[in-house]
Amino acid sequence: MISDLSQSNFLANALNLVTSNLQQIQEQLATGKRVSVPSDDPVAYAEASALNAEQSAASNDSTLGSQIQGRLNTMDGAFTSAVNAINSAIQTATQGASGTVNASQMATLATQAQGTLQELIAAGNQQYLNAYVFGGNQSLNAPFSGAGAYSGDTGSNSVTFSNGTAVQLSSDGQAIFGDNTSGAIGAIVNLVSALQSGNEAAVSATLPQLQTALQQVATAQAALGNGLAMVNNIVNNANSEVTSLTTASGNLVDADVASLAAQESEMQLQQQALVSVESDLAKESLVDVLA
Amino acid sequence: MSVSLSSIALSGIQAAEAEIAAVQSNIANASNPNYSAESVNLAALPGPDGDGAGVQVLGTVNAQAPLLTQQINQNQSSLNFNTAFTQVGQVAQNAISPSSGNTLATALENLFNSFTNLSATPEDPAARQAVIGAAGTFAQTAQQISSQLNTAASSELSGLNPLVDQVNQDASQIAQLNGEITAAQTANAGNAPALLDQRDALINQLAGSIGATADANGNVSVGGIPLVSGTTALALSTTGSGASTTLQVSLADGSIQIPVGELGGTIGGMLAGAASVNNIQSQLNSAVTSIATAINTQQQAGYGLDGSTNNALFLIPGGDGPIALNPAITTQNLAAASSAAGVPGDGSNATALAAIANQAGVDGSFPGSTPGEALTQIISGFGVSLQSALSAQTNTSATLQSLQQLQSSITGVSLNDQLTQLIQYQNALEAAGRALQTANDMTSFLMQEIGQ
Numbered sequence: 001m002i003s004d005l006s007q008s009n010f011l012a013n014a015l016n017l018v019t020s021n022l023q024q025i026q027e028q029l030a031t032g033k034r035v036s037v038p039s040d041d042p043v044a045y046a047e048a049s050a051l052n053a054e055q056s057a058a059s060n061d062s063t064l065g066s067q068i069q070g071r072l073n074t075m076d077g078a079f080t081s082a083v084n085a086i087n088s089a090i091q092t093a094t095q096g097a098s099g100t101v102n103a104s105q106m107a108t109l110a111t112q113a114q115g116t117l118q119e120l121i122a123a124g125n126q127q128y129l130n131a132y133v134f135g136g137n138q139s140l141n142a143p144f145s146g147a148g149a150y151s152g153d154t155g156s157n158s159v160t161f162s163n164g165t166a167v168q169l170s171s172d173g174q175a176i177f178g179d180n181t182s183g184a185i186g187a188i189v190n191l192v193s194a195l196q197s198g199n200e201a202a203v204s205a206t207l208p209q210l211q212t213a214l215q216q217v218a219t220a221q222a223a224l225g226n227g228l229a230m231v232n233n234i235v236n237n238a239n240s241e242v243t244s245l246t247t248a249s250g251n252l253v254d255a256d257v258a259s260l261a262a263q264e265s266e267m268q269l270q271q272q273a274l275v276s277v278e279s280d281l282a283k284e285s286l287v288d289v290l291a
Numbered sequence: 292m293s294v295s296l297s298s299i300a301l302s303g304i305q306a307a308e309a310e311i312a313a314v315q316s317n318i319a320n321a322s323n324p325n326y327s328a329e330s331v332n333l334a335a336l337p338g339p340d341g342d343g344a345g346v347q348v349l350g351t352v353n354a355q356a357p358l359l360t361q362q363i364n365q366n367q368s369s370l371n372f373n374t375a376f377t378q379v380g381q382v383a384q385n386a387i388s389p390s391s392g393n394t395l396a397t398a399l400e401n402l403f404n405s406f407t408n409l410s411a412t413p414e415d416p417a418a419r420q421a422v423i424g425a426a427g428t429f430a431q432t433a434q435q436i437s438s439q440l441n442t443a444a445s446s447e448l449s450g451l452n453p454l455v456d457q458v459n460q461d462a463s464q465i466a467q468l469n470g471e472i473t474a475a476q477t478a479n480a481g482n483a484p485a486l487l488d489q490r491d492a493l494i495n496q497l498a499g500s501i502g503a504t505a506d507a508n509g510n511v512s513v514g515g516i517p518l519v520s521g522t523t524a525l526a527l528s529t530t531g532s533g534a535s536t537t538l539q540v541s542l543a544d545g546s547i548q549i550p551v552g553e554l555g556g557t558i559g560g561m562l563a564g565a566a567s568v569n570n571i572q573s574q575l576n577s578a579v580t581s582i583a584t585a586i587n588t589q590q591q592a593g594y595g596l597d598g599s600t601n602n603a604l605f606l607i608p609g610g611d612g613p614i615a616l617n618p619a620i621t622t623q624n625l626a627a628a629s630s631a632a633g634v635p636g637d638g639s640n641a642t643a644l645a646a647i648a649n650q651a652g653v654d655g656s657f658p659g660s661t662p663g664e665a666l667t668q669i670i671s672g673f674g675v676s677l678q679s680a681l682s683a684q685t686n687t688s689a690t691l692q693s694l695q696q697l698q699s700s701i702t703g704v705s706l707n708d709q710l711t712q713l714i715q716y717q718n719a720l721e722a723a724g725r726a727l728q729t730a731n732d733m734t735s736f737l738m739q740e741i742g743q
Contacts, residue, residue, distance in 0.1 A: 004321050004322070004703070004704060004705055004706050010692075010696050013692040013696075017689075036390065037381075037384050037385070037388050037674070038384060038387075038388055038670055038671050038673060038674025038675075038677070038678075039380070039381075039384060039674045039677035039678040039681055040674075040678075041678075042671040042672075042674035042675045042678055043671070045388075045670075045671050045674055046667050046668070046670075046671035049396055049663075049667040049670075049671070050663075050664070050667065052396075052397075052400075053396065053400055053663045053667075056397070056400040056401070056404065057400070057403075057404065057648075060404040060407060060408070064407065064408055064411060067411070067412075068411060071411075129412060129415060130414075130415075131412060131414050131415065131636065132636075135636065136636065137629075137634035137635070137636035137637040138634070138635070138636060139413075139414045139635055139636030140414055140635045140636070153634065155634060155636070155637060157410075157411075157413065157636050157637055157638050157639075158410075158638075158642075159407065159410050159411040159638070159642070160407070160410070160642050160645070160646075161407075162407075169411055170636055
């Protein structure tokens with residue numbers, strides 16, 4: 001026997017189920033998400049969270065890497081200025097040591113060399129975003145005085161990207177440019193002094209010092225170039241990683257719109273069919289027949 | 292002979308009237324979900340010489356399906372349990388995984404990213420401010436989640452006392468009905484089926500409220516502890532508070548606690564749901580405290596731009612209370628960056644702080660997991676229990692509907708069936724009336740003949 005209550009309950013329950021499924025499908029279509037909260041699919045949620053964490057780190061690598069590219073390019077520019085200054089000093093020294101210049105010309109060359117010295121010191125005092133990049137870890141004060149004395153330290157700072165790659169961001173300026181008694185700065189200080197005193201032999205003696213200093217700066221610039229290449233790679237990889245992680249995360253949590261649309265049509269059809277059945281059953285009551 | 296014929300016809304009329312009354316009651320209650328179809332128990336009356344002497348109405352009974360009723364009550368208990376559990380669970384889930392996407396894991400990722408960025412520009416006030424901002428957001432997110440979880444659990448438990456009152460009312464009514472049913476059955480009164488229906492409905496309500504079970508005599512118990520014994524209802528009350536809330540039944544010589552695991556229905560689901568929310572709150576607080584402690588330890592080992600050291604980034608209360616950003620932290624004394632005093636360009640301590648992101652076992656409960664992984668495991672673990680409850684809710688609801696349909700097919704009312712029976716009983720009444728008329732005619736004829 002099918003009681004009237006049982007029959008109407010059966011149809012109501014079936015309608016409720018279809019309506020509930022339809023509601024769920026429409027919610028997914030509206031949000032575009034299959035997994036919005038952990039209980040939708042805890043495994044997918046956990047995997048998507050892990051991917052999102054990687055994506056966040058990769059995205060940060062990309063942004064930070066771009067800033068660091070700017071910093072390293074600035075440092076590279078300083079190295080180029082330093083190389084130019086040292087080459088200029090070599091030319092001045094070559095002229096001064098040629099034996100063809102008189103005392104007045106020596107004085108002029110000394111003034112030129114003094115200017116070159118200031119160019120080199122300016123390169124050593126290069127700043128990026130208000131931080132001195134060649135003062136070791138003393139980034140808040142200019143590492144070189146006007147006379148070329150070094151007040152930075154021997155430290156260096158570096159950044160570690162999410163893949164574990166460390167890139168050096170600051171350097172011990174003394175180890176690269178020397179100071180008023182050594183290296184490139186010391187050689188140019190000596191050159192200025194020799195030119196001012198008109199001591200041709202002393203001028204000549206600065207040439208090998210300048211060649212060595214030039215080599216020293218060029219080596220540091222090459223190392224910086226390697227660091228810059230690494231950062232470029234990190235930024236490129238991070239950008240493509242962000243794209244692929246976004247896709248992977250989307251595959252886990254995004255709704256399959258085409259499939260959902262088909263399911264929605266099917267559910268709507270079922271809903272209509274159930275309403276129609278309910279209506280037909282109501283017409284077949286014995287009460288109507290006996291009336 | 293004529294007297295016997297009249298009494299036989301009369302008994303037929305009485306039987307048909309009783310059956311018609313039962314059908315009328317059935318039709319009137321066709322849409323009453325707590326009604327069981329009634330029928331009349333008849334017995335043939337034996338005559339003195341072995342011939343039939345009519346029919347006797349023994350009483351009205353209602354259709355019963357005791358095994359189905361028991362299964363329905365069990366499923367009702369389970370459905371209500373899972374409904375209450377998922378209700379608080381979903382509130383908690385929205386707190387730990389808000390649609391805005393501002394999750395604890397995101398705040399932590401941003402904090403670790405800010406440490407990495409600071410390591411690149413340790414002397415930069417903007418980078419230092421970014422660390423303070425990210426740390427503040429992390430602490431604030433943890434506070435908000437903890438507070439929302441606390442509210443969810445306490446709000447769930449605040450609904451407990453009205454439900455316990457309702458259980459006590461239902462239990463009292465059942466005890467009263469037990470007495471009335473016994474009396475009605477003893478007196479063969481016609482209202483016994485209606486009383487049984489009332490009691491069944493109340494027992495179903497108690498199953499849904501607290502997971503109570505009952506025997507055929509209306510004795511109700513919860514987890515083996517009696518709640519209604521015959522005509523006596525025992526008082527149920529709450530005991531304890533917060534996460535340790537449970538229920539007890541008052542007996543003559545004291546009270547007995549019902550183990551939380553034995554509680555079903557809405558009350559069981561509320562307590563289990565609140566316990567589950569308290570549990571995730573405790574797990575998250577513990578994880579956040581562990582992470583903040585690890586960060587503080589590294590932070591305090593470093594030096595600020597002002598040369599100060601041992602400055603904590605977070606204030607960590609005792610226990611697993613929510614953390615807070617240390618209000619004394621500034622861009623100058625933020626020690627995150629440097630490993631020594633007087634080296635503003637040194638970001639090695641910031642690098643060490645950023646490395647905590649990849650350090651396993653920061654939260655001792657998750658020895659093989661990084662801080663972010665531990666948070667994800669806690670949240671997805673909660674998702675598993677909620678998904679399981681939601682799935683159980685759907686399945687139990689479907690099972691309950693099937694059982695109710697099956698029960699209704701046995702004890703419910705079919706109007707078509709009742710109308711057919713009505714015609715049959717009307718015919719029986721008419722036939723019995725004709726028989727009485729015939730007996731009357733025969734008596735009149737005999738009286739006339741004797742008179743002539």
